[in-house]
Amino acid sequence: MPLVEAGLLEILVCPACHAVLREDDAAQELICTGPACGLAYPVRDGIPVLLVDEARTPA
Template structure:
């Protein structure tokens, strides 16, 4: 289930504060910082923006 556009516009990566982009059931940090690159899950339409729940992007 896609997130509402307004919600996605105000969300940011909790680790580096960069904007997030939606990819399926995940939110991906768009930050330029190589140290970040976190991917956050979306469970039942609710973004889980906890660094402990995130994983590193494989891209």
């Protein structure tokens, strides 16, 4: 089951760099696909939390 609806995922972008986001089902996150960014945004109760302050920085 997707984390967010497909239509919503198509219009969401990373708030930091405006790159496309992809789902990571295992981690329950939306991951930025931007090569210089890569922030991971949590999805809580089906709602993406697209705040840079709440994002996890890639390892």
